[in-house]
Amino acid sequence: MLGRTKEDSQWGSLASRELGERLPFSPEDAAGSRDPVSVLEAESEPEPPDLSLARLLITELRPAGFGEVLVTEAWLPPEAPAEESREEREEEEPPDRQRQWMLRQELRELGLLRERPLLTHDARFETYWGQAKEAIEKAPNAIVDVYTHLAAGFADADIDGMAEHRQTAREYGRAGEELLEVGRAYLAIGRQKSALGVLQAAARAEPQAPEIWYNLGVARLLARASAEARTALAKALGQTPGDSRVELSLAVACYHMKDYASAENHFRRLVGVGALKSTARSMLACCQRMQEKWDQARVELRLLREAEPGDWAAVAQQCLDCVERGEQRQQGPLRRRRRSAKMWKALAAAAAGGVWLAYAWARDLFKEQGHWAAIPLFVLALLVARAFRGISGRELPGEFGNAEQGLPCWQSTTWMRPRRSEF
Secondary structure (H helix, E strand, O other): OOOOOHHHHHHHHHHHHHHHHHOOOOHHHHHHHOOHHHHHHHHHOOOOOOHHHOOEEEEEEEEEOOEEEEEEEEEOOOOOOOOOOHHHHHHOOOOOHHHHHHHHHHHHHOOOOOOOOOEEEEOOOOOHHHHHHHHHHHOOOOEEOHHHHHHHOOOOOOOOOHHHHHHHOOOOOOHHHHHHHHHHHHHHOOOHHHHHHHHHHHHHHOOOOHHHHHHHHHHHHHOOOHHHHHHHHHHHHHHOOOOHHHHHHHHHHHHHOOOHHHHHHHHHOOOOOOHHHHHHHHHHHHHHHHOOOHHHHHHHHHHHOOOOOOOHHHHHHHHHHHHHHHHHHHHOHHHHHHHHHHHHHHHHHHHHHHHHHHHHHHOOHHHHOHHHHHHHHHHHHHHHHHHHHHHOOOOOOOOOOOOOOOOOOOOOOOOOOOOOOOO
């Protein structure tokens, strides 16, 4: 065995001291007082985001495999621009909000917008419903949409007691209330079809129970069955007139069906002071805007500017810009520019089709391979039909709000403009 010199001992102690400075645990931890792996995991675990800073909580249906899944996102306000001197601000011209919106739309269509939410929860996990409720509680100053409130309503679903509720439902006179709990639990664990079936059985067992009709209507609403949801929620509202939950859900069902006149009547009964009532006022203004009631929409949006809590002033300004664009499309210069641009695109598509037809005729393609020659004609017909839709003056998807990150636009959500499935 080799002996150790004094220099070796000094070098070893120095190396141990340097190694201890580099490692995230001390020699005492390595001796057994603390586990180095647990220390590393504790330090690598990210801190949960601060939801108190959230500007918006919004819930949508997103494509997931062969179906869709509920997704709740929390958005922060955009970063504040760098401060400028007073002289620089006075020299600058006021920004053209419509021009800024058009530039943002072009960037979105090109896929160049890199905006990411602060937090995302989805309904693939049973904890989602409780997370939606917790997010509302932790973000007191955020704008919360209707769908997040609907999702949070299922946070108290009794998943663990499903077997007991099914057994109790066999007792005389208990079928309705027990099947209601089973249906809510099925929805919470993602068995949507089973939930609808059980809730329908509960409604048949107790047709005069408004809570059953309400839950059935919400379940249908979350499944995009807006017409059936409207029927169930109308029965619930008829049995409990004045219930704000039912009234709001029924208004949203009418909004989904683009029956903006009926939705306006329901939203009008809900507007007032408060977070959810401010959301109802913003959707009321959107209903009026979609019916081309420009002045009435402006009145509601001016009232929305003073709403608290939440950055409703920015939402109101975004919607006022949208009202102005809609009015210009119907009777202003923007409509003429838009129609001429679409017309030139349609003529270009027709010219391209004419070139193909000339080529096909010259090569006798229709005679030899007619089935292949019909494909470009079909594509040409689709392009021309889409171009004529733009020439007609109808508003196209993506021509509404979304002027700024973290602001809601009810016409731009997937509830009104569903995304294509991944498959």
